[in-house]
Structure formats: C-alpha cells, structure tokens
Amino acid sequence: MAHYYTNNVDLKSQETHIPFLYRKHQLTFISDFGVFSKERVDYGSRVLLESINISQQQLTLLDVGCGYGTLGIALKKEYPWLNVQMVDVNERAIHLAKESAKYNGVDDVSIYLSHCYENVHDSFDVIVSNPPIRAGKKVVFEILEKAYDHLNPDGELIVVIQKKQGAPSAKKKMEDVFGNCEILKRDKGYFVLKAVK
Numbered sequence: 631m632a633h634y635y636t637n638n639v640d641l642k643s644q645e646t647h648i649p650f651l652y653r654k655h656q657l658t659f660i661s662d663f664g665v666f667s668k669e670r671v672d673y674g675s676r677v678l679l680e681s682i683n684i685s686q687q688q689l690t691l692l693d694v695g696c697g698y699g700t701l702g703i704a705l706k707k708e709y710p711w712l713n714v715q716m717v718d719v720n721e722r723a724i725h726l727a728k729e730s731a732k733y734n735g736v737d738d739v740s741i742y743l744s745h746c747y748e749n750v751h752d753s754f755d756v757i758v759s760n761p762p763i764r765a766g767k768k769v770v771f772e773i774l775e776k777a778y779d780h781l782n783p784d785g786e787l788i789v790v791i792q793k794k795q796g797a798p799s800a801k802k803k804m805e806d807v808f809g810n811c812e813i814l815k816r817d818k819g820y821f822v823l824k825a826v827k
Contacts, residue, residue: 659703677818690752692715692780694747700760753781759790767796786824790820791823
C-alpha cells in the first residue's frame with residue numbers, strides 16, 4: 631500500500647481538477663492518485679487558510695508537505711508580494727503542485743523535493759504546514775521543531791492538526807521549542823496553532 635507521505639512513482643495516474651474558492655480567488659488544483667486528499671481540498675487546509683493573515687512586512691513563506699499545492703498557491707494568490715517556497719517528500723505531489731501553480735497563473739514560486747527541511751536552505755517569515763499525521767509523530771515533531779531554525783526573528787509557524795490526531799501534544803511541542811503557542815482557531819476538531827520565534 632503506497633502512502634501519500636512516501637515517494638512512490640509506480641502509481642497509476644488519472645489527473646483530476648479540484649475547484650476551490652479562497653477568499654476572492656477561484657482556484658483549480660490538479661490532483662491524482664497517491665497524494666493527500668486527492669478528491670477535494672481537505673477541511674483542515676480550509677480552516678488554516680481562513681484563519682491566516684499575512685502582513686505586508688512578511689515577505690517569505692514556506693509550505694512544508696505541500697501536496698498538490700493548496701496552501702502555498704492559495705496564499706501566493708491572496709498575498710502576491712510573498713516569495714513562496716513549497717516542499718514535499720512525494721515526487722508526484724511536487725509534479726502536481728507545479729502543474730497547479732502553472733494552471734493558476736502562479737509562476738514565481740519555488741517547488742521542490744525535500745523530506746521536511748532536508749533540502750531547504752533559506753529562512754522565512756512564515757512557515758505553514760498541514761503535517762502528514764499518518765507519517766507518524768516523529769515526522770510531525772520534526773516539522774515543528776526544525777521550523778525554528780528556518781524562521782527569521784519574529785517568524786511564525788502556523789499548522790493545522792486535529793485534536794484527536796495530536797493537536798494537544800503538538801501545542802506542547804511548539805511551546806517547548808518556541809516558548810509560546812496560540813490557538814488561532816478551533817473548528818470541528820481542527821486546531822490551527824501558531825508559534826512565534
């Protein structure tokens with residue numbers, strides 16, 4: 631059984647289009663077998679996107695575990711001045727994110743393969759993630775912990791996690807690493823958590 635958080639290139643392919651309205655932007659994401667939430671934009675990503683506000687002083691953003699590109703592309707559309715990078719461990723997800731970016735006229739984003747922050751060399755004002763819960767706590771905690779080293783001073787880590795899938799322990803981990811963690815939003819069991827460096 632192949633998982634979306636592994637790199638499996640031997641999957642059958644049947645691309646589909648997912649329409650998604652984000653604020654005033656009508657977006658279309660290109661999806662396929664072997665990626666997270668392949669039939670619709672998942673509820674957690676929707677909750678995170680609705681609760682995030684980027685200021686004009688925030689110039690750089692990293693989307694960790696970008697899948698077919700929901701967070702990074704939607705935020706680039708809403709905040710066009712952002713310099714956006716998007717990473718995923720799954721080659722198909724990277725391919726789809728690039729296709730989705732092109733389809734939505736988002737051409738100045740950098741999308742590349744990386745396990746967590748392995749191939750990430752910059753630091754950012756904002757890091758967002760809908761972490762791959764099914765990859766296990768170790769991977770999720772790595773995304774939370776190592777974000778600190780890739781954030782600029784006053785940089786923000788914003789993640790969405792379901793309560794039953796570990797939001798309380800993620801909140802504690804972020805408090806341990808950053809010394810703070812705020813619940814931006816609670817919605818149908820999803821928690822949007824923000825920590826500031």
